[in-house]
Amino acid sequence: MTILFEPFALRGVTLRHRLVVPPMCQYSAVEGIANEWHFANYARFAMGGAAMVIVEATAIDPRGRVSPGDLGLWRDEQIAPMRSITAFLAAQGCVPAIQLNHGGRKASCRRPWHGSAPLDDDDMQVRNEPGWPVVAPSAVPAGDKSPMPVALDLEGVQALVGEWASAARRALQAGYEAVEIHAAHGYLLHQFLSPLSNHRTDCYGGSREGRMRLTLEIAEAVRAVWPHDKPVLARVSAVDGIDGGWSLDDTVVLARALKERGVDAIHCSSGGLVGAATMSRLARTPGFQVSFAERIRREAGIPTIAVGLILTPRQAADIVDNGQADLVAIGREALLDPNWPHHARLELQPERGFDDWPPQSGWWLERRAAILRSES
Numbered sequence: 001m002t003i004l005f006e007p008f009a010l011r012g013v014t015l016r017h018r019l020v021v022p023p024m025c026q027y028s029a030v031e032g033i034a035n036e037w038h039f040a041n042y043a044r045f046a047m048g049g050a051a052m053v054i055v056e057a058t059a060i061d062p063r064g065r066v067s068p069g070d071l072g073l074w075r076d077e078q079i080a081p082m083r084s085i086t087a088f089l090a091a092q093g094c095v096p097a098i099q100l101n102h103g104g105r106k107a108s109c110r111r112p113w114h115g116s117a118p119l120d121d122d123d124m125q126v127r128n129e130p131g132w133p134v135v136a137p138s139a140v141p142a143g144d145k146s147p148m149p150v151a152l153d154l155e156g157v158q159a160l161v162g163e164w165a166s167a168a169r170r171a172l173q174a175g176y177e178a179v180e181i182h183a184a185h186g187y188l189l190h191q192f193l194s195p196l197s198n199h200r201t202d203c204y205g206g207s208r209e210g211r212m213r214l215t216l217e218i219a220e221a222v223r224a225v226w227p228h229d230k231p232v233l234a235r236v237s238a239v240d241g242i243d244g245g246w247s248l249d250d251t252v253v254l255a256r257a258l259k260e261r262g263v264d265a266i267h268c269s270s271g272g273l274v275g276a277a278t279m280s281r282l283a284r285t286p287g288f289q290v291s292f293a294e295r296i297r298r299e300a301g302i303p304t305i306a307v308g309l310i311l312t313p314r315q316a317a318d319i320v321d322n323g324q325a326d327l328v329a330i331g332r333e334a335l336l337d338p339n340w341p342h343h344a345r346l347e348l349q350p351e352r353g354f355d356d357w358p359p360q361s362g363w364w365l366e367r368r369a370a371i372l373r374s375e376s
């Protein structure tokens with residue numbers, strides 16, 4: 001017995017079970033616009049049985065794109081091409097969600113398969129992809145080879161709140177039922193949270209309260225435009241994994257404050273402040289971030305999503321059955337096997353057969369299984 005395949009409600013949106021696909025950037029958009037690749041990529045996870053698919057980090061501002069291939073929702077023309085994705089996901093019984101992001105000092109980089117380094121003249125010559133100036137809370141670069149970011153002035157910081165809300169409004173028009181604020185992996189909001197990257201002396205820096213201010217203002221603004229019956233999620237790096245950085249104690253305080261502002265679940269990742277997106281000193285062992293989800297859930301009293309090297313159906317079931325998290329995100333395992341949720345159910349509840357598969361394949365597989373059983 002497991003509750004892994006029991007429904008889970010976030011406000012008026014009910015996930016059919018507890019397995020979700022986390023945001024995974026495809027770096028394949030042009031001018032931030034979704035195309036057939038995005039449709040096929042997200043459709044396969046919905047057909048594979050995910051209860052919710054969170055579409056990749058989508059830029060709220062062109063300066064905030066991590067790479068030239070990031071999706072965007074900074075202008076209205078970017079809405080319509082997403083509608084086929086959200087409509088298809090919903091038709092498969094999968095909740096369409098989207099992550100909104102600003103890369104801050106980690107924007108303007110090459111796609112991972114081009115090396116992830118900051119864009120330079122070579123990118124202009126080889127792919128006609130110029131870089132752009134990056135912004136951050138303070139003039140502190142992400143690494144030795146990273147460009148010096150321009151520190152946002154007060155007006156620039158406050159403008160982000162409206163931009164985030166406008167992008168959320170567009171996400172709603174595109175058909176998403178849940179929106180996730182990306183405050184993890186060393187991108188702009190995480191840069192504001194961490195004392196290692198935020199050296200501001202105004203009301204958006206200094207104390208933990210000051211460093212949390214922008215994230216909380218954005219949460220309030222997004223909540224204000226997002227319908228009352230639909231969930232707002234926040235992704236956090238629960239720890240920087242660097243001495244003197246953002247800690248798990250800080251995250252518990254942040255999670256409580258996000259909850260007060262109407263955020264419905266915390267997606268618990270870690271690291272990324274310096275270097276690659278999730279680089280940190282944490283040992284990468286199976287389920288290495290689950291304890292963060294557990295403590296935040298217990299001490300902030302808010303639903304959590306566990307993520308990170310969750311590899312087997314039994315592991316996923318144990319996480320929800322032991323009350324460590326409410327939802328389990330399956331990332332790279334779903335790249336390996338987009339039918340991962342269906343296969344997990346077959347493994348843990350074989351008696352249910354293929355009843356939750358799309359009938360276009362499930363009908364045949366059920367009969368094939370009966371033939372194989374009768375022959376053995």
Ligand SMILES: Cc1cc2nc3c(=O)[nH]c(=O)nc-3n(C[C@H](O)[C@H](O)[C@H](O)COP(=O)(O)O)c2cc1C
Binds near residue numbers: 056308331
């Ligand atoms: C190809 C790829 C792209 C990713 N893009 C994002 C992203 O857009 N936003 C984000 O918060 N995390 C991103 N991540 C991190 C994943 O959401 C997830 O946290 C990570 O892969 C760990 O989970 P896993 O071990 O199940 O893959 C990405 C990961 C991969 C593999």
